[in-house]
Amino acid sequence: MPRRIVVVGTGTGVGKTWLSCALLRRLQTLGHTALGLKPIESGVTPGADTDAAALAAAGFGTGHGASPVGTLPYRLPDPISPHLAALRAGVTIELPVALRYVQEQESVIAGHASPVTLIESAGGLFSPLGPGISNFDLARALDPAAWLLVAPDSLGVLHDLTATLLAARSLGRMPDAIALCRARPADASTGTNAEEVARLGIGPRPWLFANEDAAELAALAGALVR
Numbered sequence: 001m002p003r004r005i006v007v008v009g010t011g012t013g014v015g016k017t018w019l020s021c022a023l024l025r026r027l028q029t030l031g032h033t034a035l036g037l038k039p040i041e042s043g044v045t046p047g048a049d050t051d052a053a054a055l056a057a058a059g060f061g062t063g064h065g066a067s068p069v070g071t072l073p074y075r076l077p078d079p080i081s082p083h084l085a086a087l088r089a090g091v092t093i094e095l096p097v098a099l100r101y102v103q104e105q106e107s108v109i110a111g112h113a114s115p116v117t118l119i120e121s122a123g124g125l126f127s128p129l130g131p132g133i134s135n136f137d138l139a140r141a142l143d144p145a146a147w148l149l150v151a152p153d154s155l156g157v158l159h160d161l162t163a164t165l166l167a168a169r170s171l172g173r174m175p176d177a178i179a180l181c182r183a184r185p186a187d188a189s190t191g192t193n194a195e196e197v198a199r200l201g202i203g204p205r206p207w208l209f210a211n212e213d214a215a216e217l218a219a220l221a222g223a224l225v226r
């Protein structure tokens, strides 16, 4: 079975896709067969740049000779929360369907060298997917996996990480690693946040990605894929 990395965030636009693509490229360079998937995505309209396509291009995909199997289960046109985009599309998001899609894709790389699947969730860790279900439940359904929590290296992140980690701890499943990305214009807090997260005891010291640092990506890949 391929090993799994689940990429979750403190919110939307925090750097999940950016870091996922960088990580997929690095994993491939390190000799893994790394497949990037986004089973649930909103804002998917004809001609739009999708995260699913970016992940497929960065990792092992159709460009590498694999034939696509199955179809992406939840490609929702409205650029809003997946739960509302699904409601408007007349669709109910079901975790077993998303899980089956991931397993189906994993079967494509199962026979390849050191297979790894990376799954990006849509929005924040507690963004709703429907009544009573959120990305946290999706990530749980994808366990056993390494959960990477992505947040922006900008003002407000100490609160957002505190709140996200408190909620995760109360539900009994903490992310395995945290990464801060340059997803926003730099502000006065940029560059201080990783250290403050550790110093204040908010969480483990985050990995910091101001750019696509090959050594740092390789170290993160090693921490996530054991």
Ligand SMILES: Nc1ncnc2c1ncn2[C@@H]1O[C@H](COP(=O)(O)OP(=O)(O)OP(=O)(O)O)[C@@H](O)[C@H]1O
Pocket (backbone or CB within 6 Å): 009, 011, 012, 013, 014, 015, 016, 017, 018, 019, 051, 122, 123, 180, 181, 182, 183, 184, 209, 210, 211
């Ligand atoms: N470390 C970084 N360095 C430079 N730019 C970055 C970095 N991380 C993120 N960005 C930029 O920030 C923006 C938002 O990032 P991204 O699309 O990866 O967020 P996301 O969390 O995947 O969003 P969504 O919730 O829509 O999936 C993008 O323009 C991306 O290129």
Ligand SMILES: [Mg+2]
Pocket (backbone or CB within 6 Å): 016, 017, 018, 051, 120
């Ligand atoms: Mg994204």
